[in-house]
Amino acid sequence: MSSTWNNNIGFTVFGESHGPAIGVVMDNVPPGESIDLDKIYQFMARRAPKQNKTSTQRKEKDMPQIMSGYFNGKTTGTPLCALIANTDQHSQDYSNLSRLARPGHADYTGALRYRGFNDVRGGGHFSGRLTAPLCFAGAVAGQILEKRGIYVGAHIAEIHGIKDKAFDPINTTKDMIREVREKEFPTIIDVQGNEMIKEIDKARKDKDSVGGIIECIAINVPAGIGSPIFDGLENSIAQLIFGIPAVKGLEFGAGFKVAEMTGSENNDEFYVNDKGHVVTKTNNHGGILGGIASGMPISLRVAFKPTPSIARPQATVDYSAMKNETLEVKGRHDPCVVPRAVPCVEAAVNIALLNHMLEYPNF
Amino acid sequence: MSSTWNNNIGFTVFGESHGPAIGVVMDNVPPGESIDLDKIYQFMARRAPKQNKTSTQRKEKDMPQIMSGYFNGKTTGTPLCALIANTDQHSQDYSNLSRLARPGHADYTGALRYRGFNDVRGGGHFSGRLTAPLCFAGAVAGQILEKRGIYVGAHIAEIHGIKDKAFDPINTTKDMIREVREKEFPTIIDVQGNEMIKEIDKARKDKDSVGGIIECIAINVPAGIGSPIFDGLENSIAQLIFGIPAVKGLEFGAGFKVAEMTGSENNDEFYVNDKGHVVTKTNNHGGILGGIASGMPISLRVAFKPTPSIARPQATVDYSAMKNETLEVKGRHDPCVVPRAVPCVEAAVNIALLNHMLEYPNF
Amino acid sequence: MSSTWNNNIGFTVFGESHGPAIGVVMDNVPPGESIDLDKIYQFMARRAPKQNKTSTQRKEKDMPQIMSGYFNGKTTGTPLCALIANTDQHSQDYSNLSRLARPGHADYTGALRYRGFNDVRGGGHFSGRLTAPLCFAGAVAGQILEKRGIYVGAHIAEIHGIKDKAFDPINTTKDMIREVREKEFPTIIDVQGNEMIKEIDKARKDKDSVGGIIECIAINVPAGIGSPIFDGLENSIAQLIFGIPAVKGLEFGAGFKVAEMTGSENNDEFYVNDKGHVVTKTNNHGGILGGIASGMPISLRVAFKPTPSIARPQATVDYSAMKNETLEVKGRHDPCVVPRAVPCVEAAVNIALLNHMLEYPNF
């Protein structure tokens, strides 16, 4: 099912960039959860295009209207549908794209998959705009988690080689998470953020784009949620994270660094702390062992490729005529998707965690 | 569903390391596919413990018996069940582990998840032994794919910092894949393989272990298979790959390197080649765009942590008494899981690809 | 997943009777299928409240707006979402129902299931109104099936003991199906239909309601679609049919009559007909053997209980105060749901059949 995720929670993301609306339906959200719509809008505003140099100049409202599953300020437990109207399309900007495959985009593969019937305007169902309903769903999940003390935060860990400091894998607090979340450009070290902004701006001027990495952490996840083999926390998070366009890699805890480590370096020794809790001295395991939360912060890093839509001329094919062509991608495009992807990563992790929280009796 | 994967193909991996048997049931395998049992055994033998310095000295037969879904040498289309008897358990080796959490293992998280009722002998359902039924399923899927010209191969790309050459992301052939597959220690460059073997042997002598990376490639995957958002090739492969114990990271194509790239560097320009096929000049996208195969080789890399079971004393907890303890893990353990994980990675990719192949009319 | 069906096709029905809108999202609809919106509206108009004596006097538009998955008159293959605005609610009519359980309704069970947080106005998510999005989905599926020669038709087989003639289980044609479909009151024998109308009118005057049976037939379903055990045609049809409110029974072919039959009476003997097709002389099996279509017409009968909302005083409980009360259900209610349920039954069967058709290579 292409755009549907089915687990304890199910949800389907629907819509095309230039159709009447995009949206999401979530099924099996627990009933009676207060949802603060202002906070939903704030969450989604972090993903929305910004009026600054790091993002597209296209204006969007992107504010969702809830169609069902929400009554008197609370979830009802029946399917929760939210709709986001498409109001600012400039279809003509994309009119020549219907047959020229933009390198790095799904134009060609999408045309094959859907035998030429998909709506290609603005990327259609493959558009990054489809992350708006993902963020809605993730914002809802996040509010439910925060009532249980679970906080999920993300920051820009790297853009085109410029690196931010990492979250503390042991002692990150909800206040640290909130502090980063409220920043216009979410890095832990502002100086590094400013360097990244310059790098993005430089890419824009060069008619180019840059890639980066987002780090995400989740604290206070109760030890014991998740499952081994195919339905563990990594599996669920991975399935959702790779649903965000432009993601090329995902690692948990020490991630790819484990290839240079020994067991004695990498193993996180357990101990019983002052409060009588089992914790680990280090957190190379990223809070997950055997697919199951250890109680330590869950940490992950996600690699995003540079925005494929760049204004430079690129060699490509006209896939209807099957001949070689040159393309200059027009339209308004972020030179870096990473800043707007920060809440998307949080959203995916929120949904995966809520999903596994529902398995447990004392939810 | 912890140990079940449900998509176009469904399968459940069952069993515990020291129970009567482990196995797998696959549902929705296409009927009428010839399965060569000898090749299945060869595939699984690559995962089986070897009699050399790089792996455990425990002897296993691990040869599966097919219980159903196979008749006159062909799949029937009804559920295919294979059973692997557990014949060589030394339960006493693990007898002291029932309450001492081995660092890096799922002993503690498993006890919480299953409220202490899981079979902890030898890691139980969390044991690496459960990758044997995964390999069976993957070997079946691989034979079905190879009849359609699709070949999936993997090699050891890195062990403790020692690196092999990568597969050619454009021109890898089935012969190159087979050549690596037949090696006792599957690296492309034998000299590098020998260095890795020394490194593993050194770790063993140090009562330690080492991690590494496996690279996998799939060639001749037809352009157009897969789907956007949550059911794309990356999503399926990721869900299965993170079902292999010890995996900490996964990247496709250029992977985490995209964080240092610009769009003009990373974008793979399309062209129509001599044969009239749409191909790309480079393959940073790893053969997948928008969750859908582009027709270029699919390439991915998987990071494996060092074997957590090491003979050195480690600080840990007795999680039933909730007190600090020191543990020396006994029993026979590979100082590096990477060599035996090579067919496991292939298996996961085989299953994901067969799954998406089934969506297409001309399968 | 309460309101989601997941199989080869997935769909979620969402909304509450008095919320902003109800609707449906379908995933995995094949791309490139022409959908005639006028025919969709005609299909749905058969379910809509009528301006005659047999149905509610509430006026509804119930005309769906397509939000996604439809472009240039054809399905795109990406999720198809349709929204139906709720424009004619009289919430005050139901204001006293929030704590008094209407006998035969899900007020009490719904309050327990959703811990009192569900939207109870007009039945909320339990309202018969939720069959409108089901009909949308079924109408789409039906158009796709008819292009492949498969026709699904239903008629009122019985209302309060008054019986219509049955469909011919062997020789029903698409013209016969269409003829019944176009009738205002869909019975095969008009005289019987008139008697049923009188019976319904009598029930209305008595402040009472009546139940009935709908018979459904599907012709030209290719032999071989479906599967044994849990994913056969009966299983899928049953799961969807029991999703229609008020259904209390379902039978295929000879149905409950088999309890009075011998094997020699019930067995349908096979023969090769003039055209060289394998057919059966009788059709007690209702076109399905072992969960798989035999190629004979698929026939089923569905029992609907009398509308539970009746104007007579009924004993009931106030489930918030846990005390006994008397209730007179106000508001506008059909004295018989059967006439409007005819397209709902067709819709459920259409969706189940399209679902299984997708499994087959030559779809």
Next chain:
Amino acid sequence: MSSTWNNNIGFTVFGESHGPAIGVVMDNVPPGESIDLDKIYQFMARRAPKQNKTSTQRKEKDMPQIMSGYFNGKTTGTPLCALIANTDQHSQDYSNLSRLARPGHADYTGALRYRGFNDVRGGGHFSGRLTAPLCFAGAVAGQILEKRGIYVGAHIAEIHGIKDKAFDPINTTKDMIREVREKEFPTIIDVQGNEMIKEIDKARKDKDSVGGIIECIAINVPAGIGSPIFDGLENSIAQLIFGIPAVKGLEFGAGFKVAEMTGSENNDEFYVNDKGHVVTKTNNHGGILGGIASGMPISLRVAFKPTPSIARPQATVDYSAMKNETLEVKGRHDPCVVPRAVPCVEAAVNIALLNHMLEYPNF
């Protein structure tokens, strides 16, 4: 997925009548549940062929061996696999059936579905023998339910027109359920049972067979379990019940009788009883409203067709040669499947109920 059911509990039934073994894997069974194997065997013995006149003379052991998910007498929470060896096949009895379609059987439809590759010996995967693993799964589920006070019982309600008394839809107790369960021929009224036995015996002598109806009841199901629309109790029970071979109809509560009733007759008025519980005066709704348990006994009736394998000559086709033939079914066949199907119906209901019980926090 033909032979897999996926919900809160997942399970796959595998095997062919004349293969090495049949079995079942259940995933997501709660951990720590004591399972009494003797009671499992007793449950399954009720389904096993009996040494009397009402059933086949083929001897089977049918005793399952547990391969996984069971440790120290309790479920572990990891997949529970049970295997039943096939030890008493007489393949030669069926050797002429590979091309002659037995009327009423899935030989022809199965051959089409699996393109001729399915194992046809003894019906293969379509054999009634596959209800043995269903019974294993149901017996496990039943033991878990009984610990929570939920009892599911079934009896033969009708055979070839001879009827047993129905369960009391309001006041059936666990003792009544157990009393019927322990009978060799499970009817409430023994005299009626004896008449039925005579009728079955007569059918055998006539080289014929007879159909019947099984009634099932479940008591003490907590009000509030289940869901509306597609995942309610009726939907789940229906999906599983139609997985039992020979089932042609299913009805809940008043069932098809509702077609002759008025709303004032059919509606079950609520009241608060002595104990302060909300109950209904009558139980035409069969314990389910809106897909959700009302707390009243859940009652259902299942129609089984006469055994299609009869010794009389029947017209049929050779579906490989596509020509008309006459068939005399040899081998050993029950002249009525109903007596052995009684525990199968209980098993299906047990599994559906356990499935929905898992959704609830205080399970």
